[in-house]
Amino acid sequence: MLSLDFIRKNPDAVRRAAQLKGEPAPIDDILRLDGVWRGHLHKAETVKAEQNELSKEFARTRDESLKERLRQMADTAKSELAVADAVKKELDDLLLRVPNIFHESVPVGETEADNVVIREWGSKPDLGLAARTHYDLGEALGIMDFERAARVAGSRFAFLVGDGARLERALVQFMLDVHTREHGYVELWTPMLVNSAAMTGTANLPKFADQLFKVEDRDLWLIPTAEVPVTNLHREEILDAERLPLKYVSYAPSWRTEAGAAGKDTRGFIRMHQFSKVELVKVTTAETSLDEFEKLTHDAEDILQRLGLHYQVLAMCTGDMGFAQYKKYDLMAWAPGVDRYLEVSSCSTFNDFQAMRANIRYRPGRGVSPKFAHTINGSGLALPRTLDAIIETYQRADGMVTVPDVLKPYMGGVELIGAR
């Protein structure tokens, strides 16, 4: 969230940012309630201060004639505070609905058409054949099963079978190994159900409840990404500045309702209610966050390069970057079968927006007040679409799929999927 203080001092900047993001922002209501809140709070505190003074006198003198006034003061302070608290609660609810501002380098635009390709690696491969889709190949090879998954769980679910399941597991292992051994991330295994406070910390709540699966009769939600438990790992903490940046990597299944995505990507292993993802998260300082964000993006790109997949890096424009993000890049891997780029990673930096919600702070130095940390995250990578890009890129004329070299050590001797 943005601090009340920041909104007081920069209402127009916040309004402008919200408008360019295409998000509503109740700034006028916030400023009005802020005045009301402070009025009642001031009154309550003034009376309370008088009451505290007089109460001390009572303790000394035991003068019973003071009691009636003390009682009245207590009543007044209590009722004023109750009003102030109620207004503050309303105010806090509104604050949670104000979108983040964005960095000056973010391109201004309205839709995904306004996103900017900032770099590209490799080029579209010449397969020398009519490229087939991953779902066509996957079903023919018996490594993907959508029909039975639909019977078991419904649409947007899949079974991976045999070498398909193995390939997915190999990818997870490979990514975790690279990030932990070479990029310096600490691996985490996390809760995959989290409470509302955690969801609010990462800004999945209150705005995006309809995109989450909720456990009945409990304050628990299925995580839409490991970002949620990992970012919240240090909630309510004051971290040592010397320990920053903290770098975490976590593999977790991720669940999303995909509300509002009706009709989009209904074919294939692309937009699923449940999918695997290896997530990178950093917690750092204001001074280093932009730099760490760039590095994290490169860490994710490194996976694509090692897999030999052609990709583009998109700088998301204001209208397409989302409510909480301060700056965002999407990694788009080329999938020749479906003949388009698939989003395999989304890397974002949040400024102190999430840290303020989750109350993650650090102490810049001895005797210095704590400051809110900056949080960063990115997929490194999301599995299904990476798997798709691999299958479609490494397909052969005979319908079999070559295992990329870097995955071979993880495939138990399988170098060609489909060879029996």
Place this chain on the structure above:
RNA sequence: GGGGAGGUGGCUGAGUGGCCGAAAGCACCCGCCUGCUAAGCGGGUAGGGGGUGUAAAGCUCCCUCGAGGGUUCGAAUCCCUCCCUUCCCGCCA
């Protein structure tokens, strides 16, 4: 699921109605002292919010001893509910 114990500052831990936002110790910071190190001596060190201040500093007030409510002029301390930790029993992958 049943029963016991417990949640206090960066950490350990005292405090059972006002003298307590909180003893003592540890850790850390500043200074003194010792030829170095260790020891010793003195001082300092929780968070949030309101007001004032251009801002920082400062000054001032309010709140916070797991969370929320209650009793009281006054609550870390008494009462209720919830959450969490831990131990014993039961069940169990």
